[in-house]
Amino acid sequence: DNETEAEFLDRIAKNLEDLIIKEGSDSFSAMIAEPLIGAGGVLIPPEGYFPKIQSILDKYDIHLIDDEVICGFGRTGNCWGYETFSMRPSSMTIAKALSSGYMPISAVIVSEEIFEPIKHASDDVGVFAHGYTYSGHPVSCAVALKTLEIYERINLFSHVSHVAKSFQDRVKKLSSFDHVGEARGVGLVAGIELVKNKETKENFEPYGRIGMLLAETCQKNGLIVRAIGDVIAICPPLVITEDQIHELFDILESSIEEVSKKI
Structure with a gap:
């Protein structure tokens, strides 16, 4: 009950590393995290949380996937939540504010580290295909483009x-x-x-x-x-x-x- 924030960070970092060691680092490809937990009650990570976790992920070559569906496009005071909380994601999911909520649209952004192996493997085995019936819908894309234009114009x-x-x-x-x-x-x-x-x-x-x-x-x-x-x-x-x-x-x-x- 009297645990300090620093002690809490040390404990959860140790819990994560203990789990990775127990299961074997090859069992984990990535950790998925929101910059802050939104629908779970607006839970803000303590200062230093993500750098502490990132050091464990780096040690075992585990990627960080950043869920920016809620935080992306300015909600936390920066364009991206990862900027606010010092995250270093390998990929990001975005939605909601991509069209200001006017049309359904979402996207995945990946780093070169993720993209290059997929691109080169596609030359050998064919396109790495994934899609939905309405993927790339022209109306949603047009709304998203206009939304981004407005964000920039009004310096949101x-x-x-x-x-x-x-x-x-x-x-x-x-x-x-x-x-x-x-x-x-x-x-x-x-x-x-x-x-x-x-x-x-x-x-x-x-x-x-x-x-x-x-x-x-x-x-x-x-x-x-x-x-x-x-x-x-x-x-x-x-x-x-x-x-x-x-x-x-x-x-x-x-x-x-x-x-x-x-x-």
């Missing part, structure tokens, strides 16, 4: 970096509420964890009821958030303004107060 990633401080400052202030066990985030994404007991971090029973109640209260008051159990996920449009950020958190704070009176 710089905007996110600029307003993220105000956003995260308001996130931190939520920690003062009695039933907020932790308020965490980076860039323009945050998770507000609701607990019954702030000191012990005891959960409400049944788990998820209070989160849903708060989400419903927020919506009634004009704010859409997502309840992931008793974690409230906040993931606003990247074009959000400073004034809109304060409006968002004003509604959220008043909604927390409203729900607290019903507990």
